[in-house]
Amino acid sequence: MEKSRVLVVGGTGYIGRRIVRASLAEGHPTLVLMRPEIGLDIDKLQMLLSFKAQGARLVEASLEDHAALVAAVAQADVVISASAMSGVHLHSHNLSLQHQLVEAIKEAGNVKRFIPSEFGMDPSKMGHALEPGRITFDEKMELRRAIEEANIPHTYVSANCFAGYFCPNLCQMGTLLPPKEKVLIYGDGNVKVIFCDEDDVATYTVKSVDDPRALNKTIYLRPPENILTQNDVISKWENLSGNVLEKIHIPIDEFLASMKDTNFANQVVVGHFYHIFYEGCLTNFEIGDDGAEATLLYPEVQYTRMGEYMKKYL
Numbered sequence: 001m002e003k004s005r006v007l008v009v010g011g012t013g014y015i016g017r018r019i020v021r022a023s024l025a026e027g028h029p030t031l032v033l034m035r036p037e038i039g040l041d042i043d044k045l046q047m048l049l050s051f052k053a054q055g056a057r058l059v060e061a062s063l064e065d066h067a068a069l070v071a072a073v074a075q076a077d078v079v080i081s082a083s084a085m086s087g088v089h090l091h092s093h094n095l096s097l098q099h100q101l102v103e104a105i106k107e108a109g110n111v112k113r114f115i116p117s118e119f120g121m122d123p124s125k126m127g128h129a130l131e132p133g134r135i136t137f138d139e140k141m142e143l144r145r146a147i148e149e150a151n152i153p154h155t156y157v158s159a160n161c162f163a164g165y166f167c168p169n170l171c172q173m174g175t176l177l178p179p180k181e182k183v184l185i186y187g188d189g190n191v192k193v194i195f196c197d198e199d200d201v202a203t204y205t206v207k208s209v210d211d212p213r214a215l216n217k218t219i220y221l222r223p224p225e226n227i228l229t230q231n232d233v234i235s236k237w238e239n240l241s242g243n244v245l246e247k248i249h250i251p252i253d254e255f256l257a258s259m260k261d262t263n264f265a266n267q268v269v270v271g272h273f274y275h276i277f278y279e280g281c282l283t284n285f286e287i288g289d290d291g292a293e294a295t296l297l298y299p300e301v302q303y304t305r306m307g308e309y310m311k312k313y314l
Helices: 016-025 042-053 066-073 094-108 134-149 198-208 230-241 252-257 264-279 306-313
Strands: 006-009 030-034 057-060 078-081 113-115 155-158 182-186 193-196 217-220 246-250 291-293
Touching: 006 016, 016 030, 016 042, 016 198, 030 042, 042 057, 057 066, 066 094, 078 094, 094 113, 094 134, 113 155, 134 264, 155 198, 182 230, 182 264, 193 198, 198 217, 230 306, 246 252, 252 264
Parallel strands: 006 030, 006 078, 030 057, 078 113, 155 217, 182 246, 217 291
Antiparallel strands: none
16 A cells, blocks of 8 residues: 655654654655744754655745645645644643644645644543643643544544653653652552653554554553553662662652642643652553554554663663
8 A cells, every 4th residue: 555645743843853754764755844934943954954865855834824834734645743742841832833733734635644743641531630731631632622623534642651751760850860869759659650662652653644443543552561650660770770769759748739839830740740640540541442552553563661761871
């Protein structure tokens, strides 16, 4: 079967650059949106030129220029938006900018699959989320409603926790590096969490674009060996590094109280960590008929285990 033409929006971002590489690796004719407002951002420009050298085609358009966006979308069969990092650390206005992309896809009328920028927790399971962090999930659900009301064929990707943000730092907030002396443990540290290598997220995403089994469904990334508790992650690191850390357990009420009188970004992070590490929101539900699990759909993908992932931090 002929591979779909894939347009990546946000191709220089944290997950976007990986999606571009995965699309090229899977043999898709790959287009990458290049925004004129790139201006003097030499790093992004060099990255785009490196994609071009690898065989991607750069398409100039802006999310704010409707006509140019429609023209860009019209050249693709599949549109993947990675323009809003979905991680727990940032709230991004780019989430709402995706509505312009939906309007362009609607007008172009040729897109066989749209994958919006989600890649984290499944927002449809987060209707109860704490303020102010719930804004992320509310915006994603608004976008889903717009996609579905426009009858745009879609796939949603729930990739849970990006390893780089959660694993080597042993799930600590405020750092990306492994702690050296002590580690804060949420509750008893035994809640199951799902960690995913970012390159694997991109691979599974691209695998789904032409797959009828993923059409109008949520694809959940649940690599069995990466479903780990915080204690499991700490243990893996201690075994790798030979360094035994002091463990400090944080009771739930103390953790939630740490939100008080802090800035918006910190409140968002604390709220999301609460849902992941105390409530177990990534693993406390079964995948229904409206979803499928990526490692079962694509058993040929050799996903990265977290013990292996953390070795580079030694």
